[in-house]
Amino acid sequence: MKWYITKRILMLIPVLLGVSLLAFFLIHLAPGDPAITMAGEHASSQTIDAIRIKYGLDKPLPVQYGIWLKQALHGDMGRSIVSNDFVVREIMDRFPNTFELTVFAMIVAIIIGSIAGIVSASKQYSLLDYGTMGLALFGVSMPVFWLGIMLMMIFGVFLRWLPISGRINIAISFNRITGFYILDSILTGNFKALIDVLRHLILPAFALGTIPMATIARITRSSMLEVLRQDFIRTERAKGLSERVVIYKHAVRNALIPVITVIGLNFGLLLAGAILTETVFSWPGIGRYVVKAVGMRDYPAVQGCIMFFALMFVIVNLITDILYVYIDPRIKI
Amino acid sequence: METKKETKSHELIRRLKYNKSALFGLLIVFIIVLCALFANYIAPNDPNPSPPQLANKLKPGFWSEKGLEGTPLGTDGLGRCVLSRIIYGSRVSLSAGFVAVGIAMVLGITFGVIAGYYGGWIDSLIMRIVDIMFAFPALLLAIVIVAVIGTGLEKAMVAIGIVYTPQMARIIRSSVLYIKQMEYIEVQKAIGSSDWRIIFRHIIPNSIAPVIVYGTLMLATAILDCAALGFLGLGAQPPTPEWGAMLSNSYSYIMSGAWWAATFPGIAILFSVLGLNILGDGLRDILDPRLKT
Numbered sequence: 001m002k003w004y005i006t007k008r009i010l011m012l013i014p015v016l017l018g019v020s021l022l023a024f025f026l027i028h029l030a031p032g033d034p035a036i037t038m039a040g041e042h043a044s045s046q047t048i049d050a051i052r053i054k055y056g057l058d059k060p061l062p063v064q065y066g067i068w069l070k071q072a073l074h075g076d077m078g079r080s081i082v083s084n085d086f087v088v089r090e091i092m093d094r095f096p097n098t099f100e101l102t103v104f105a106m107i108v109a110i111i112i113g114s115i116a117g118i119v120s121a122s123k124q125y126s127l128l129d130y131g132t133m134g135l136a137l138f139g140v141s142m143p144v145f146w147l148g149i150m151l152m153m154i155f156g157v158f159l160r161w162l163p164i165s166g167r168i169n170i171a172i173s174f175n176r177i178t179g180f181y182i183l184d185s186i187l188t189g190n191f192k193a194l195i196d197v198l199r200h201l202i203l204p205a206f207a208l209g210t211i212p213m214a215t216i217a218r219i220t221r222s223s224m225l226e227v228l229r230q231d232f233i234r235t236e237r238a239k240g241l242s243e244r245v246v247i248y249k250h251a252v253r254n255a256l257i258p259v260i261t262v263i264g265l266n267f268g269l270l271l272a273g274a275i276l277t278e279t280v281f282s283w284p285g286i287g288r289y290v291v292k293a294v295g296m297r298d299y300p301a302v303q304g305c306i307m308f309f310a311l312m313f314v315i316v317n318l319i320t321d322i323l324y325v326y327i328d329p330r331i332k333i
Numbered sequence: 334m335e336t337k338k339e340t341k342s343h344e345l346i347r348r349l350k351y352n353k354s355a356l357f358g359l360l361i362v363f364i365i366v367l368c369a370l371f372a373n374y375i376a377p378n379d380p381n382p383s384p385p386q387l388a389n390k391l392k393p394g395f396w397s398e399k400g401l402e403g404t405p406l407g408t409d410g411l412g413r414c415v416l417s418r419i420i421y422g423s424r425v426s427l428s429a430g431f432v433a434v435g436i437a438m439v440l441g442i443t444f445g446v447i448a449g450y451y452g453g454w455i456d457s458l459i460m461r462i463v464d465i466m467f468a469f470p471a472l473l474l475a476i477v478i479v480a481v482i483g484t485g486l487e488k489a490m491v492a493i494g495i496v497y498t499p500q501m502a503r504i505i506r507s508s509v510l511y512i513k514q515m516e517y518i519e520v521q522k523a524i525g526s527s528d529w530r531i532i533f534r535h536i537i538p539n540s541i542a543p544v545i546v547y548g549t550l551m552l553a554t555a556i557l558d559c560a561a562l563g564f565l566g567l568g569a570q571p572p573t574p575e576w577g578a579m580l581s582n583s584y585s586y587i588m589s590g591a592w593w594a595a596t597f598p599g600i601a602i603l604f605s606v607l608g609l610n611i612l613g614d615g616l617r618d619i620l621d622p623r624l625k626t
Contacts, residue, residue, distance in 0.1 A: 014464075015461075018462070026477065026480065026481055137610065137611070141603055144561075146598075146603065149595050150596065150599070153592055271473065275476070290473070294479065295566065297480070302480055309469060310469055313470065314468050
């Protein structure tokens with residue numbers, strides 16, 4: 001087991017190196033002189049020269065990459081061209097927002113999705129089954145940004161039940177400690193803020209969680225149906241166990257194993273969805289940051305985001321693979 | 334050879350008839366294709382009237398008495414007919430999807446066949462590049478490519494095509510690996526057929542079924558991702574009637590109660606993606622029952 005984990009971690013190194021190459025050469029692949037690209041089209045030749053020296057663009061490419069990689073390994077991804085702030089700091093400031101959004105969306109998706117799948121499978125070919133699976137099919141085909149707009153319109157604009165943008169009402173006093181709003185409001189015992197933060201979280205989380213929810217529902221259902229056909233389930237029914245015990249105690253536990261992989265795979269989709277959801281709900285997270293950075297051609301910021309997203313993505317996949325081995329003892333490594 | 338091909342496609346049609354959901358998907362796709370082909374006959378109005386009819390902006394559709402005659406789904410913030418723009422938008426979205434998937438297929442088949450057929454270091458190299466590209470969520474990679482090559486509809490198509498290539502390459506590679514060790518390939522090698530002949534006459538035709546299935550499903554996500562790029566302002570630029578860009582231009586109006594301009598383009602995206610997903614699932618069941626989930 002230890003060897004397996006070590007091997008998996010070692011395998012990440014070439015992938016991350018490749019990602020860093022991609023991130024680094026991004027700016028050199030773009031048409032035109034990178035110094036001019038960074039300075040903007042109307043910059044004076046002095047500014048361009050200053051930028052060329054500042055970012056070491058006058059050195060040969062492999063040397064530049066070496067310097068850049070060394071700095072990146074020390075947690076320095078350079079400064080944003082737009083704000084002149086450290087890119088890593090800007091990303092870390094926004095990370096808690098994206099983290100809370102994606103985790104909350106995933107929790108919503110896992111709870112509702114797996115329950116829907118289990119219920120559908122235990123009542124196969126019923127109206128409930130068809131209804132749930134029909135909804136799930138719609139869910140997988142849903143454009144996240146459109147769903148976000150629709151939720152915003154219905155619950156925010158027409159019904160006025162929930163706030164439609166931002167993380168917290170500015171009128172509420174709030175002390176930042178860790179940057180994680182939910183955690184901070186619990187730590188400071190500020191329940192008024194906690195409720196407001198959660199209210200702000202509901203719509204984006206549901207918008208973001210719908211696609212994984214639908215996928216999880218579909219996978220749970222098919223996995224449940226497969227388990228329910230197996231011999232041990234027939235034996236349990238034959239020995240007179242109630243349907244409830246058979247399904248919830250024995251079938252569900254076996255059926256949820258493939259669901260875990262799907263959850264891991266969906267996390268990547270969730271990160272991509274976060275880019276759109278954050279844009280719709282003006283959520284101050286990394287997704288919105290990267291879109292803005294691309295729009296402004298803020299290359300250091302884009303490079304930082306690429307490294308960050310790739311790192312998150314491979315770490316989540318690693319955790320999924322390890323969890324998978326732990327949960328299913330039948331898997332031989 | 335000719336008759337054999339005929340029976341194969343006949344069989345496909347015969348089995349498609351029994352798969353009701355696949356037929357439903359096919360129907361939706363068919364309607365969208367019709368809209369795209371005959372947009373200039375179907376659409377009630379010009380999608381980009383010049384000069385702009387600003388006096389008609391944000392008029393509701395058939396459900397309200399305040400609506401304009403001839404614009405059943407209302408008008409957008411620049412007074413353009415929403416229905417007409419959606420109908421013309423099917424042209425943009427479908428062609429964007431086809432181009433993107435076409436690029437992914439050509440590149441994916443090339444790299445997948447090379448990796449699978451020749452193996453060795455070239456296989457390792459291609460698969461490592463695939464691994465690196467899989468370290469990103471698809472949409473992010475597309476955004477990054479757009480950051481390099483610039484914004485616009487054509488560039489968004491290319492970006493999405495490149496993003497989908499590794500997936501296609503992996504699928505092709507695995508079926509090539511399977512076919513390569515079949516006896517008939519060995520026979521071809523024994524009678525001295527060239528690699529080219531083996532690849533084009535035997536390997537590619539026999540690994541095409543999963544390409545069709547995943548191509549259909551990819552078409553759905555390509556349309557979705559293209560709309561997403563349009564929504565983020567990185568894909569189609571105004572005044573192109575593209576569904577995602579239409580959404581992003583009109584969702585600020587929902588505050589003032591003009592919900593229609595942002596609602597209907599989204600429904601168009603939803604149904605095209607839904608239709609292609611259902612059709613893809615159906616084709617998978619028919620062409621490759623082993624993949625059935």
